[in-house]
Amino acid sequence: MDRTAATTEPPGASPLRERLTVPVLAFGGILMAVMQTVVVPLLPDLPRLTGASAGTVSWMVTATLLAGAVLTPVLGRAGDMYGKRRVLLTALALMTAGSVLCTLTSDIAVLITARALSGAAAAVVPLSISILRDELPPDRRGSAVALMSSTVGIGAALGLPLAAVIVQYADWHTMFWVTGALGVTGVAAVGWTVRESPVREPGRFDVAGAIGLAAGLVCLLLGVSQGGPWGWGSARVVGLFAAALVVLALWSWQQLRTERPLVDLRLVGRPRVGLSHLAALLAGFAFYANTLVTAQLVQAPEATGYGLGLSIVATGLCLLPSGIVMLLLSPVSARISAARGPRVTLALGATVIAAGYAVRIADSRQLWMIIAGATVVATGTTLAYSALPTLILRAVPPGRTASANGVNVLMRTIGQAGSSAAVAAVLVHHTSPVGGAPVPTLHGYLLAFAMAGAVALLAAAVALRIPGDPPQDAADGPDRAVHRAPGARDGAMKGA
Known part of the structure; x- marks a missing residue:
């Protein structure tokens, strides 16, 4: 079934809108990471604020992770078929709705549902990268895609201190009011600035594939x-892995x-x-350990002999x-x-990540060395993450860019999920009592860095095993028929 949609933007959109396309899409990517x-x-205060157990409260993070993992390839494929701008707006709207719902309740079941809605934002980056590929001329595309990839780390670095300040000095619902307002701003900015990509791959959406992927x-x-809370050898965890x-x-x-298919396995x-x-x-595994371990390390009590006892x-x-480094280095990548x-950029980035962990192993007691290593x-991470979408x-063919990048983000x-579980397993097995409570030892942290x-x-x-570009880019080959929506403009967006 040939499903197409005419572009919703009139021909000859203003140069101002074209110039704002990249920063607006980057804002959406940063917003996605902030939301996560x-x-x-x-988390430490939610059991008291909601009356739920710590295990139940942790689902506010787990629900977002699961929803994002499931929806990223699904929304990416939908963007390739029905229009990337349309699906991008849908993802941003679901994210915003999740924040608004969190402002209205303290019921943990509703909060978990709302956080699952916010997980749709994970599709923002692959959809935006695909739009940039369709819209920008080649000389602008590389730096724009690199910036878009870096927004994941930029938003994460900005989101934590922002949330901490709000939580410390205001009612906790205020945080979701702020993110909800930012979400509305993002939806409005994308709606006004970003034009619909003319590139389509028409066909029937693979509903069975989406359900199967979601279940797996x-x-x-x-x-x-x-695995950690339930036990890696428990019947529930073993059953889940067998079912997967x-x-x-x-x-x-x-x-x-x-x-x-939803995902072209060929x-x-x-x-x-x-x-x-x-x-x-x-790369996701290696990067995520940095955030996880750094936060725990600097907040550890001074009585441990290594901790700094810092506030959130x-x-x-x-x-x-x-x-800040990720923002500044994306053009370099x-x-x-x-x-x-x-x-080569990916291999270099991964090597630099390893060098950073070597710094962490050399000295994780002094604050300036911790910051330097991180x-x-x-x-x-900037180099590696910027190279992956390129x-x-x-x-891949032009009609598969959103879904292919969605799978890459899924990986x-x-x-990151594997990193979280592995780091937790290492730290749990290397603890010592401090003030009557088990606290990870410095040796445990150093093992996590080494891993x-x-x-x-x-x-x-x-990365070094990835073949180089063939004489003719695969994306220009006849793998898939690419459809341009009726009334769509010819050529790339020249003024961006």
Whole structure:
């Protein structure tokens, strides 16, 4: 079924709107990352504020993770078929609705549901990258995509101190009022500025594939995220992993036999695509340990002999330099990719991440060294994350860019979930009593750094195995028919 939609923007849109496209999309990416992190400072107090147990409260994070993992490839595919701007606005609207719902209640069930709605924001970055590929001329595309990729780290670095300040000095609902207002601003800005991409891949949406992927990912990520609390050998966790294996195997069989699959597994089977996804998983694992461990390390009591006893506000400020570095270095990443190729940039970034963890191992007692090590990791993350979408854009047909980048972001999410579980497992097994409570030892933190650094080096090795660009870019090949919506403009957006 050929489903198309005419672009909603009139021809000859103003140059001002064209110039604002990149910063508006970047604002959406930062907003997405802020939404994912703002709840973290609230977690210790939410049991008292909601009357729920700590285990139940943790679902405010888990629900967002699961919803984002499921919706990212689904919304990416919908964007390729029905219009990326339209689906981007839908994702931003769901995110905003989740924040507004959180302002109106203290009921934990409603709060968890609202946070699941906010998980739709995870699709913002791959959809925006696909729009930039369709709209920008090649000489502008690299730096814009690099900036868009870096917004994940920039928003995370900004979101934590922002939320901490609000939680410390205002009613906790105020935080969601602020994020809700930012969400409304994002929806309005995208609606006014961003034109609908003319590139389409028409066909029938793969509903069965979406349901199968959702079921498999929920089982997998739920098992990973709850392995620690429930026990890795418990019947529930083992059952979830077994169910994930069976469901995803059946889903793969279904995808290979569907004319227009949700995820083109044959495309994923190409080394340029499949190895890029594997590198994304490993980079996500390596990057996420930096945020997790740094926050815990600097807040540890001084009685541990290594902890600094910092407040959550001060902790957020420690991570702020990382966000600034990611913002400033994204154009550098684009220039390296243009000169040496994105796989070299990815390998370099992963190596720098490993170097950052080496700094953390060398000294994790002095605040300035902790900040320096975290910033080096952020530098490598900027290079790696900026190179990943460029690799995907060069390897897939134009009609598959949003869905392919959605899968790449999904792999990063799985890597982050695995990192969270692995770091927790390491720290739980290396504790000592402080004030009558078990607290992770410095040795445990150093092991977590070593683990993340080793994974980063593995990501660099995978990056170097990614084939270089063929003589003719795969994206220009005849793999898939690409449809331009009726009335769509010809050529790239020249004024952006």
